[in-house]
Amino acid sequence: MSEKNIVIIGGGQAASQVATSLRQKNFAGDISILSSEEYLPYQRPPLSKKYLSGELDSERLYLKPEKFYEDQNINVMLNSYVEEIDRSNSKLTFSKNNGEESTINYDNLVISTGTSPRLIPLDNPNLKGVHYLRSIKDVEGIKKSLIGAKSMVIIGGGYIGLEVAAVSKKLGLNVTVVEMANRILERVTSPIISSFYHSYHESNGVEIRTSTSVIGINGDLSVSSVETSSGIIEADIVVVGIGVLPCQDLAERAGIETNNGIVVNEFCISSDSNIF
Incomplete structure (x- = not known):
């Protein structure tokens, strides 16, 4: 288990908490977070209040400071938009802001893309x-x-x-x-x-x-x-502000079962046993 490579898609609270909990449970393998945004994982509730009013700057929204991820050996890859999940090869293809495409392999994948x-x-x-x-x-x-x-x-x-x-x-x-x-x-x-x-x-x-x-x-x-x-x-x-829809297109294109969101069991395991 300690040698496994876990990749997390998404830059919100769920992504940050999964990575944090893994380290708290003494997981010693590689952890990578791929976020399409340019900011570290942050809280969203203050966006429509104190951040909009100017009472908070963006860094005060962060769930954890940059040093936390460095100290915990969590690789946070910002401006990284995942284009494809290749389940047969346990590999992701993602693009950077400059258009450059890269790939990353995983043993277990966590999809925490939230809603739009x-x-x-x-x-x-x-x-x-x-x-x-x-x-x-x-x-x-x-x-x-x-x-x-x-x-x-x-x-x-x-x-x-x-x-x-x-x-x-x-x-x-x-x-x-x-x-x-x-x-x-x-x-x-x-x-x-x-x-x-x-x-x-x-x-x-x-x-x-x-x-x-x-x-x-x-x-x-x-x-x-x-x-x-x-x-x-x-x-x-x-x-x-008329509601949200689950970001499930990436999972759908990979053949993962969805139904107004990704379908999981009581352990958050999807129809692919390696993907949560």
């Missing part, structure tokens, strides 16, 4: 000012769009949308939250909690429109307004 934002259909997919929030890079894009902006529309009344609404209102923007359901936070809280947060945000100047669907996002080069079932809302910036 559910996208909203756009007539112009290159329309500037439309954002999702899942990564540090996403927040940096939102911060740039906030410069000089006056009005924001947030599509989706979940936790991320409401947190962005609170921060943006404090920055002086006119903020409107558009939610298709008849109350905000419908999928995660009771009606009493929804009512509390609805009243709280409105008391701080955020307009909330429930039972409202989005028909389209207007603009030539940049967003100018959002067309909804309750009328047109002017906007310089739009943040979409």
Whole structure:
């Protein structure tokens, strides 16, 4: 077991914790983390709050400092996007930012690629000012769009949308939250909690429109307004928070069983006994 080579795909909390736990359990083999991002594994919950507001810098989001991975002999490979899992040869093909392709072999593989934002259909997919929030890079894009902006529309009344609404209102923007359901936070809280947060945000100047669907996002080069079932809302910036989808394409292409995520047993073993 000590000579095995474990490779972890993904740069989030799960990847960091798997590597940490292996060392805590005295695993002495090679551990590599391949992350498509340029940052060490980091927390995501603060992204829509303190990081967006500027209260935290990126390094304070890190789950572990760089020295931890060095001391624990954990090889963290950033800007490394895994293109293919070759199960028959226990090998990964990945690309770097410069386009260079490399391979790495594994004895056991951990897929911890998480989720990606559910996208909203756009007539112009290159329309500037439309954002999702899942990564540090996403927040940096939102911060740039906030410069000089006056009005924001947030599509989706979940936790991320409401947190962005609170921060943006404090920055002086006119903020409107558009939610298709008849109350905000419908999928995660009771009606009493929804009512509390609805009243709280409105008391701080955020307009909330429930039972409202989005028909389209207007603009030539940049967003100018959002067309909804309750009328047109002017906007310089739009943040979409309508849920997530599992990142399972890589596993699917490798022939690993999926069903709205990777199918595993009670030990997190996938349909391939060498892949978790």
